[in-house]
Amino acid sequence: MGTTYQGDLDGAGLHIAIAVSRFNEPVTSRLLEGARKALERHGVEDKNVAVAWTPGAFELPPVARAFAESGAYDAVVCLGAVIRGETSHFDFISAETARGIGQVSADTGVPVIFGVITPNTLEQALDRAGGKADKGYDAVVSAIEMANLMRKIRPE
Numbered sequence: 219m220g221t222t223y224q225g226d227l228d229g230a231g232l233h234i235a236i237a238v239s240r241f242n243e244p245v246t247s248r249l250l251e252g253a254r255k256a257l258e259r260h261g262v263e264d265k266n267v268a269v270a271w272t273p274g275a276f277e278l279p280p281v282a283r284a285f286a287e288s289g290a291y292d293a294v295v296c297l298g299a300v301i302r303g304e305t306s307h308f309d310f311i312s313a314e315t316a317r318g319i320g321q322v323s324a325d326t327g328v329p330v331i332f333g334v335i336t337p338n339t340l341e342q343a344l345d346r347a348g349g350k351a352d353k354g355y356d357a358v359v360s361a362i363e364m365a366n367l368m369r370k371i372r373p374e
């Protein structure tokens with residue numbers, strides 16, 4: 219048997235950046251609240267966390283790229299809410315945001331987490347942002363796991 223790698227959920231010493239979209243702010247501020255809760259619970263120090271607000275989800279990828287290319291962060295978390303009922307260009311925004319975020323991660327090798335929810339209604343959005351589920355919290359847990367996994371595979 220070869221080697222099995224797993225990322226743990228210890229956030230001590232990790233540096234995490236969050237890009238969060240202001241569009242649908244009542245939803246995204248709750249995603250950010252969940253993200254902050256996860257950072258605290260997993261021991262990521264506040265001084266090691268950076269947050270940047272973008273106008274909409276579409277603008278998340280360039281900000282994620284700036285964070286990733288800075289070399290200062292172990293992982294980047296993107297938070298946003300694209301609600302289908304609210305826009306006829308839902309498909310363009312959601313697809314391009316997902317593609318852009320994936321591209322940043324692939325180009326830089328820094329884990330960039332897709333914490334953008336794409337529900338049909340505002341009610342569903344609120345359910346996923348600290349109601350029935352907490353996608354902001356979940357996104358940070360994935361970021362911590364991925365950051366630690368990359369440190370094991372690629373020790374500096």
Ligand code: INI
Pocket residue numbers: 239241242273274275276277298299300301302304305311
């Ligand atoms: N941005 C979002 O983050 N969520 C949305 O639901 C949304 N809608 O409905 O249009 C949205 N639009 C703005 C977009 O992300 C850009 O900021 C804008 O197109 C300027 O580039």
